[in-house]
Amino acid sequence: MTRRxxxxxxxxEIISILDKCKIVHLGLVDHGKPYVVPMNYGYTMEEGRLTLxxxxxxxxxxxxxxxxxxxxxxxxxxxxxxxxxxxxxQYGITYQSIIGRGTAEVVTDIAEKQRALSILMKTxxxxxxxxxxxxxxxxSVIEIHVSEYTAKRRPLPxxxxxxxxxxxx
Numbered sequence: 001m002t003r004r005x006x007x008x009x010x011x012x013e014i015i016s017i018l019d020k021c022k023i024v025h026l027g028l029v030d031h032g033k034p035y036v037v038p039m040n041y042g043y044t045m046e047e048g049r050l051t052l053x054x055x056x057x058x059x060x061x062x063x064x065x066x067x068x069x070x071x072x073x074x075x076x077x078x079x080x081x082x083x084x085x086x087x088x089x090q091y092g093i094t095y096q097s098i099i100g101r102g103t104a105e106v107v108t109d110i111a112e113k114q115r116a117l118s119i120l121m122k123t124x125x126x127x128x129x130x131x132x133x134x135x136x137x138x139x140s141v142i143e144i145h146v147s148e149y150t151a152k153r154r155p156l157p158x159x160x161x162x163x164x165x166x167x168x169x
Contacts (some may be wrong), residue, residue, distance in 0.1 A: 008096070008151035011048060017096045017151055018043050021076040022124060024052065026070055026144075028104075030065045037045075039064060042120030042131040048099070053116040063140060066104045072144060075099045083156055094156050100149025107141040115143045 008014055024041040025035060042053040049083040052074065056062060066072075077097040085091050105112050113136040 003152070006152045006154055010155050011045070013153075014151045015045055016077065017078060017098055017153075018045070018076075019123070020089075020096065021077040021098070022078075024054070024074050024076045026054065026062075026072060026074050028062065028065045029069050030061075031068075031153055035061075035065060040120065040124055042116065042123040044119060048148065050146040051147060052102070052146060053120050054142040054144070055117060055120060055139050055143070058138060058140045062142075063106065066106060067143065070104045071101070073099070074100045074105045074144065090157075092154070092157075094154055096151070098151045100146050102144045102146040102148075105143045106119045107112075107143050109135055112143075113139075113141045116143060 008017065016091075022040065023038045025036050025038050027036045029035070039054045039056065044051045075097065076099075077095050079094060079096045081094045083092055083094060107116055110133050113135075113152045114131045117136060117139075118129055121127065
């Protein structure tokens with residue numbers, strides 16, 4: 001990370017970012033060619049270890065790519081707000097983000113799929129849901145074992161905090 005002043009290292013702040021973001025951009029590699037797909041996600045943070053859970057169709061391109069190459073990367077962002085400046089190079093965007101890498105695994109155990117989908121729905125809605133065996137049998141669940149990640153925040157520059165901003169649309 002080149003802008004160390006923007007790095008977020010406090011675990012509670014990282015969890016806050018994970019809670020605010022709702023879409024993860026999952027990066028896969030298919031025979032040397034990149035493929036990125038936006039997805040809803042759920043997560044657990046246990047003893048500082050991040051795990052992501054995704055769901056989708058039981059069969060398809062994404063499943064085939066993960067089967068051939070389980071190495072993935074991901075990115076998510078939230079609190080994205082453009083701001084203006086006096087000159088072009090002072091314009092920018094506030095945000096919070098997390099990027100990382102890991103290994104994807106297709107979950108096949110019914111109980112684990114039920115648990116993962118409950119986690120995903122809790123992350124997305126804040127509500128508790130349960131899933132029957134029939135419900136989980138028609139979807140695929142992907143578990144991403146995150147090996148590394150960084151979190152970053154770009155706040156509104158101090159010089160602009162008392163100025164009418166962000167950019168009017």
